[in-house]
Amino acid sequence: MNKTEIQNWLEETGRILANDRNSEGFWEGRLSSSALAVAVAVAALHFDDRVKNSTEIKKGLQWLINNINNDGSFGDTPESPGNVSTSLLVYAAINLYASEVQQIGEVHARLANYLLQQGVDVTTSQVARSILTHYRNDYTFSVPILAMCGLCGVPGDDAFNHIPQLPFELSLLPRRFYRMLNLSVVSYAIPALVAVGIVIFKKKKSNLFWRIVRKFSIGKAMKILQRMLPESGGYLEAIPLTAFVALSLINSGFAETEVVKKGIQFLKRTQREDGGWPIDIDLSTWVTSLSVKAFRGKLNGFLDSDEQDKIADHYRWIQNKTIHPFNGTKPGGWGWTNFSGSVPDGDDTPGAILALLKLQPKEKIKTEIFAAIEWLRQLQNSDGGLPTFSKGWGKLPFDQSCADLTGHALLAVSAVAEEYYETLKPAEKKMLEKMFQKTIKFLDSAQFENGSWLPLWFGNQHISNHTNPVYGTARVLTYLKDAAVHKWHNYKTQTQLNRLIDKGTAFLGSVQNADGSWGGDRNIAGSMEETALTVSALASQKNIDLCNSGLKWMKDYQQKQGFKPAPIGLYFASLWYDEKLYPITACLEALIRIEEIATS
Secondary structure (H helix, E strand, C coil): CCHHHHHHHHHHHHHHHHCCCCCCCCCCCCECECHHHHHHHHHHHHHHHCCCCHHHHHHHHHHHHHCCCCCCCCCCCCCCCCCHHHHHHHHHHHHCCCCCCHHHHHHHHHHHHHHHHCCCCCCCCHHHHHHHHHHCCCHHHHHHHHHHHHHCCCCCCCHHHHCCCCCHHHHHCCHHHHHHCCCCCCHHHHHHHHHHHHHHHHHCCCCHHHHHHHHHHHHHHHHHHHHHCCCCCCHHHEHHHHHHHHHHHHCCCCCCCHHHHHHHHHHHHHCCCCCCCECECCCHHHHHHHHHHHHHHHHHHHCCHHHHHHHHHHHHHHCCCCCCCCCCCCCCCCCCCCCCCCCCCCCHHHHHHHHHHHHCCHHHHHHHHHHHHHHHHHHCCCCCCECCCCCCCCCCHHHCCEHHHHHHHHHHHHHHHHHHHHHCCHHHHHHHHHHHHHHHHHHHHHCCCCCCCCCCCECCCCCCCCCCHHHHHHHHHHHHHHHHCCCCCCHHHHHHHHHHHHHHHHHHHHCCCCCCCCCCCCCCCCCHHHHHHHHHHHCCCCCHHHHHHHHHHHHHHHHHHCCCCCCCEEECCCEEECECHHHHHHHHHHHHHHHHHHHC
């Protein structure tokens, strides 16, 4: 593509993105609707009051009828191939209505046939064995799935005899001990541990000792749920998690509690016009950071100073300023959305730091920036990596240090040092240097022999183990290259960065598809997101031919399908989603980076 074509495409994409802001001046994006979220929400509304909630239930059931796959299955998004977990939850939800509505009965039968073809007999306890085998030692998703199935009559009266008991009584211990316990759920799933654990206790026989312990624990565990409950009523602003909690507590005799009442109202309020639900209300903080960063040095050409100030003020407003009730994290971080159920995390906080540095003069934002850096410092694990929510939780994958979050934090720390280094006290300089070196050490250890890194919250549906080395490597490589141009670090550090960069670059160059695109790995069909992020990561005169072939594929894709998003996002254990703004922000960033090297 020639310079004029790139500039025209850049201007068009930039205008599309700038015009997508909401009335308050920031970006909300739009998450894909989720069959899993619809199924669990419908079940929760049914158990709450099927008559009072009949409108929402009917709309949800109709959405499921309209979005069944040709093979009788359901995937995590309407664009996803079917999977057993989502299909089983839909089967359980419509089991409540299959005998009443003909269309639902037909979907019910098709689902049963699909599940049987996958080796899951919905009439026997083999259901439990299949789900538990799939998720192994991580009960974050498997046990809530099985609990909902049991409550919906799948496979039958003895369903709960085959479901492991979640140790909800452990939630009574002080939070500082959680990381030392061998909990069977990830750190952000404590509400499910409590609520689903209680309903299993109520429905399943156990020995006298544990019955006494758990009966004594219920009241105090309910107080923990109440304390963690956000004003919105939605735990983590997540539809599935909130619905699992509500349906479990309703069937445990706690239907009249505030946790349930506010949770049900949250579910009713977040249903879409077409009857669907997304997995989470939105990722507004995340997509706003992506958008601001995508404009790079051209931000002033698309947003005036008042518009930029409005976004910066929004960041100030939503920065966590107290001990967070959900997980006890200290002030300073940002979560993924402005709604009250959001929890500060190790990816949105670096994103907000980098966005703020682009939006306002460094003197005006110093207080917010250094509160966030201190929050990240306290989150950083002993291995040098950054986890998502809680330091020291390393037993399950979604609690461990990961490369893409660590790379993001590395860039944020480096950018802060670059901006403020000359004015910092020696202790502050030392703190930043130590954080930075620890992140490099982790990224060195996390880089595979072939030069790739794996991300945590992103994957690819078409890869057998659902990993996405292209996404992970593209993200980390971009962070490293942006940090490498900073002047504050020494020659030794620059050498370390260059070594990691060279290996990552070689990997991405080796896995480009013949058509010019990149998918999640070698010979995986390309997407706009993966291709654009890789072009950004490789952008240089040395790799211009690779980048140009990627741009040509991106242009052809956009002309045929627009900015159609791909299901590359992962939520909770293995729940796919797509986000409307991912392909747009990735494309814009790639175009600007290519223009930058053309004019350098």
